[in-house]
Amino acid sequence: MSKNKISSSSAPNVSGGGTLFRTKAGVIAATLGSAVGLGSIWRFPAEAQANGGGAFLLLYMACVLVLGIPVMLAETSLGRGGRADAVGSYMKLAPGHHWWIAGALGVLASYLIISFYMVVAGWTLQYLWDSITGALYAGADGTPVLALESTFHHRMEQYIGSDIAPLISTFIMIALNMGVLMMGVQKGIERASNIMMPLLFVLLLLFSIYALTLPGAAEGLEFFFRPDFSKITWSVAANALGQTFFSLSLGIGILITYASYYPSSTNLVSTSATVSALTTFVAVMMGVIIFPTVFSFNLDLSQLRGTTLVFVTLPEVFSQMPGGRWWSILFFVLLLVAALTSTISLSEVSILFVQKRFHKSRVVSTLIMMCPLFVFSALCSLSFGSLSDLKLFGLTIFNFLDTFTTNWLLPICALVMVIFTGWFAPRGTFRSQLTNGGTIAVRLYPVVSFIVRWVAPLLILVILATSI
Ligand code: PFF
Secondary structure, eight states, rough: OOOOOOOOOOOOOOOSOOOSSSSSHHHHHHHHHHHEEEEHIIIIHHHHTTTBBHHHHHHHHHHIIIIHHHHHHHHHHHHHHHTHHHHHHHHHHHSSSSTHHHHHHHHHHHHHHHHHHHHHHHHHHHHHHHHHSSSSGTTTTSSSHHHHHHHHHHHHHHHHHHHHHHHHHHHHHHHHHEEEEEEEOOIIIHHHHHHHHHHHHHHHHHHHHHHHHHHHHHHHHHHHHHGGGGHHHHHHHHHHHHHHHHTTOOOOSSSHHHHSSSSOOOOOHHHHHHHHHHHHHHHHHHHHHHHHHHHTTTOOOGGGGGTTTIIIIIIHHHHTTHHHHHHHHHHHHHHHHHHHHHHHHHHHHHHHHHHTTTTTOOHOOOOOOOHHHHHHHHHHHTTTTTTOEEEETTTEEEHHHHHHIIIIIOOOOOOHHIIIIIIOHHHHHHHHTTTTTSSOTTHHHHHHHHIIIIHHHHHHHHHHHHHO
């Protein structure tokens, strides 16, 4: 355990001598790449559908503004203040104390999350491949519309439950991640994000334009944008809060890790605000794409739940669209890009941890942390097939990890992180990071600080209580 000292002022210029992101655009692209993932593209429309459409959207936006941005500021200030991995940053800011355990839990949480996230990312890869070869739509032409849903349902179940095929695509995803991560922070993470994020926005734009021109689009838009306040309940609010943490990658050390690569000149406030705004924008665009499409094709809204939306409902829609196969290819590229930049950030948490704590090279750290994933992710993947009878607390391995990490570990890590930043980090750390050592004015500092000290811990406790 290294006890590097850090002065109580914890100047933002502390340089660990490590690599930093090269450009401002790179900082935004990488952080946004982490945020925009399956959470915004896939989970958001399903959550919105289940929690009252417009009402959920409003609550989500409020949560991002009131809680998401301040919590993001708290976490990035720890990362840039500590200039180390999730564990090391706590150690540097609170030498001799046990706060590093919060960082270690973050490393664990992010690791468990990638184990199952890789599996879904792998399915995306397979669906992209099957869209390219046409296998996904083989025979769908002659299928009566009414039978399409069961056709695609059957296809999904057969594929997911088939052991070998999903394993192969999961392994390819892990290998792709390793390829990028081994190239390092600037040549790997930053460059990949700089290429993939603009592509993601172009694709989203194409899809929104198409969806908005569908007959009957207005009805879908109305469902998504007109808030029905009677739908707002405690549990809907807690879901919106949970979605905020998930979609902004908060609380589990990702932002500590990435912010340790932010140059000293990076303005944390504008970076967090930009990333949060763009992530919300992506979620809104997904709503604008999904709901008009569902209404226009007369589909059942309940089909948006779980795996169905992406792997059954959308293929069903594509099979009926003119040029649908091309749209299908573009959609799975979009999803793959979103998943890849997020898995990269999730993986980087444990890679930097090994690199810094155990003084290993980047390549060795990547190998040490990513190779075991071939086993862990395989177990998650097989839990839809041969291992489906293996249950932990009544859940399959995949569902157990999903529930345990997102409902428990994530809020717990986030809770400790905001309490540490608000109350126990060396005096002045937070302010000094937000103002870049007093060189930029942050007029809302008292509000942000109040939220981090009081509001955020209380609201995170509400999420935890709701999970219980
Ligand atoms: N923010 C990304 C997403 O929404 O998919 C990745 C992610 C990070 C997911 C952290 C979950 C999480 F806890």
